[in-house]
Amino acid sequence: MLETISFVEENHLLGPSYGLLRLKLDQSLYCLPGQFVMVRPQKAIEPLLRRAMAVYRLERREEGASIELLYQILGRGTEQLALLRPGDGVHLLGPLGNGFLPETWPVTDQRAILVAGGIGSAGLLLLAERFAERSIETILFFGARTAKDLVGLEDFQRLRVEIIRATDDGSSGARAFVTGPLESYLAQDGERARIYACGPEPMMKRVAEIARRYCKPCYVSLEARMACGFGVCIGCVAKISCDAEPGYSYKRVCVEGPVFAAEEVIWENV
The missing domain is CATH 2.40.30.10 (Translation factors)
Known part of the structure; x- marks a missing residue:
């Protein structure tokens, strides 16, 4: 540090x-x-x-x-x-923080699916660059309110990543939430896929549900208000499932996160 x-x-x-x-x-x-x-x-x-x-x-x-x-x-x-x-x-x-660890990355015969919502693209470009360096097939599902909110789109295009867009107003790509095209894709051609998501919590909750439905490994980068950034203030905790009673514990997003396995996150009030 x-x-x-x-x-x-x-x-x-x-x-x-x-x-x-x-x-x-x-x-x-x-x-x-x-x-x-x-x-x-x-x-x-x-x-x-x-x-x-x-x-x-x-x-x-x-x-x-x-x-x-x-x-x-x-x-x-x-x-x-x-x-x-x-x-x-x-x-x-x-x-x-704890990023997208290499042991969670796809191996050569697997496919990476990135799901970005709005400014969530900020947390995924570096991951897309690492996958490009390793010739890992990568698809980006990018959603936002309007075409102007698809920030960073050109940087992903330079990596020759396949991009599927969705906007609330239909100004770029499908007029839909980005989770709609994601689910359609997995239903048709989702073999060997691993999912990595960053964006608003409602979007990531839905991505986690879709990943569970299609039995795909999924990792999410949570957003939280942070005061210190290294765990002292305990102001950015997330509820994470565990084996011990009562079945969950609180993890600091700034230290144990921001990246968690989606299946571990308990999505409350979302």
Whole structure:
């Protein structure tokens, strides 16, 4: 884990609601797909706490590294990120969490199915890159409210990933929730598939149900509000099934997660 001041190389606004931030680090960094960092602009007075961001892309260099963070502008924290300019300092802590571990990845004769909902694409690009490096057949089911919310689509297209799109308004792909095309696909041609999902909880709950119905291994990257990022505050727990009484325990999304086997997650109030 690295705690340092990084510096902005680029910060592109992708329309009014999204941005892509590239940070330069003077130290080397390695992370698994699905891991995240906690960031906060160095000059920001508020909010006080860092924001958790999935590592979207990582480039290791001879001296240090650069990481990219794909973000949605939703509140004061991300509004401050959108104001950053090249050369600005950013407090960074990471990589953190339990990502998509290599032992869960498909073997050569298996197929990877990625399911992204909106900004959930941020947690899956690094995984798609690892699969492309290993020539693992990969299909992305990408859902969002509108075509403008399919953020990162071009980066997946560059990897030559097969992409099936779905939007609420029908502006790109099917007019449906993304879980509809996913279930249709598995019903027709779902052999040898492993599923990896990141997005809104209702979407991931439905993905977990579909995976269970078709007996497919499935891993989900949970989203939670995080204060510290390394488990001290216990503010980001998820209810996870276990063998001991009463049949569940609470796991910290920032430490034991954010990635869990979908069959272990107890989806309440979703």
